[in-house]
Amino acid sequence: MLLAIDCGNTNTVFSIWDGERFLCTLRTSTHHARTADAYFTWYSTLVKHYGIEADITDVIISSTVPRVVFNLRVFADRFFGCRPIVVGKPDCLLPFTPRVDEGTQVGPDRLVNTAGAFDRHGGNLIVVDFGTATTFDVVAFDGAYVGGVIAPGVNLSLEALHLAAAALPHVDISKPQKVIGTNTVECIQSGVFWGYVGLVREICERIRGESGQEMKVIATGGLAPLFQQAADLFDTYEDDLTMHGLTVIHRYNKENGAP
Ligand SMILES: Nc1ncnc2c1ncn2[C@@H]1O[C@H](COP(=O)(O)OP(=O)(O)OP(=O)(O)O)[C@@H](O)[C@H]1O
Ligand SMILES: CC(C)(CO)[C@@H](O)C(=O)NCCC(=O)O
Ligand SMILES: [K+]
Numbered sequence: 001m002l003l004a005i006d007c008g009n010t011n012t013v014f015s016i017w018d019g020e021r022f023l024c025t026l027r028t029s030t031h032h033a034r035t036a037d038a039y040f041t042w043y044s045t046l047v048k049h050y051g052i053e054a055d056i057t058d059v060i061i062s063s064t065v066p067r068v069v070f071n072l073r074v075f076a077d078r079f080f081g082c083r084p085i086v087v088g089k090p091d092c093l094l095p096f097t098p099r100v101d102e103g104t105q106v107g108p109d110r111l112v113n114t115a116g117a118f119d120r121h122g123g124n125l126i127v128v129d130f131g132t133a134t135t136f137d138v139v140a141f142d143g144a145y146v147g148g149v150i151a152p153g154v155n156l157s158l159e160a161l162h163l164a165a166a167a168l169p170h171v172d173i174s175k176p177q178k179v180i181g182t183n184t185v186e187c188i189q190s191g192v193f194w195g196y197v198g199l200v201r202e203i204c205e206r207i208r209g210e211s212g213q214e215m216k217v218i219a220t221g222g223l224a225p226l227f228q229q230a231a232d233l234f235d236t237y238e239d240d241l242t243m244h245g246l247t248v249i250h251r252y253n254k255e256n257g258a259p
Contacts, residue, residue, distance in 0.1 A: 001017060002016070002058045003056045005059065005084075006246065007062065007072070008030060008109065009133075011028070011029055012030045013026070015240075020247075024046075024050050026046045032065060032067035032071075035071055036079070039072065056080040056082070057080070058082060058254075059082055060084060060246050060247075061087065062087040062088070062112045062245075062246060064107050064132075069086060087249060092249070094111060094249065095118075096114070096115070096142065096144040096145065109242060110135055110145060112245035113135075113242055114144075114145040115143075117218050117241060118139055119245070120244065123141035126138060126207055126216070127139060127219075128219045128221075129219075129220050130224050130227075131153060132156060133152060134152065135151075136148045136207065149203050154223050161192075169184065169185065173192060193226075194230075197230050197233065201231065219237045220238055222239075224237050
């Protein structure tokens with residue numbers, strides 16, 4: 001069985017796979033100081049709760065936070081006796097070579113999203129991921145990551161307003177009924193919500209223009225459905241895209257003789 005781990009700057013998600021069959025997802029916040037033993041305590045409690053007979057033989061990790069990788073490696077070695085594949089490390093094979101400026105370290109989550117989206121949809125895609133940052137990954141005709149866009153995440157923008165302006169409260173994102181807010185909370189929600197609708201539309205339009213291609217837009221991340229409610233921004237929404245990408249890269253490494 002495969003344990004696929006996606007560590008973002010905010011949240012860490014584990015998913016367990018029996019071959020192609022998805023078994024469960026476990027989610028926790030990302031903390032660089034969490035030890036291998038602490039991961040196992042959390043993991044084994046939840047696996048037991050879900051009644052899963054998990055016999056993990058393989059682990060793959062994508063982490064946008066370099067510091068957490070050490071403890072996750074120890075976790076994989078100590079509790080499952082295996083050496084994980086870590087996306088972005090030289091010994092992890094990718095189904096494509098990113099076409100970016102020399103020396104650029106593309107976020108592993110973006111490489112994983114690219115692999116997952118190409119596997120499901122073929123090439124000429126824009127993948128929009130609403131995580132800590134809002135990222136746009138451009139996937140070429142042949143499945144290569146060829147660049148993209150990084151914008152501040154939705155929750156980060158809300159938090160930044162609250163932190164920087166003494167009179168602005170913390171506000172949760174939601175779809176406002178109108179553009180013109182008549183109280184502070186509505187004004188903030190309007191700015192961030194409609195601002196992101198415009199941002200997504202404009203960036204996708206410009207990517208299509210620059211590529212000279214029609215491109216399908218695939219959205220992932222918890223907040224994507226909220227934005228889709230407001231406007232026809234995406235062709236599809238796939239909440240499991242990153243996890244699927246991890247299984248694609250894992251399979252590719254197995255088939256191509258990686259350790
Ligand atoms: N249905 C939902 N409605 C509102 N907010 C949601 C929903 N699902 C998830 N969220 C929130 O959306 C945010 C984005 O979630 P997501 O898991 O895509 O990224 P993240 O974990 O915040 O980012 P990263 O992967 O960079 O750590 C999270 O703060 C999450 O709590
Ligand atoms: C942009 C984030 C933070 C999104 O999770 C991550 O992909 C990352 O740290 N990227 C490194 C820089 C890059 O992707 O070009
Ligand atoms: K994510």
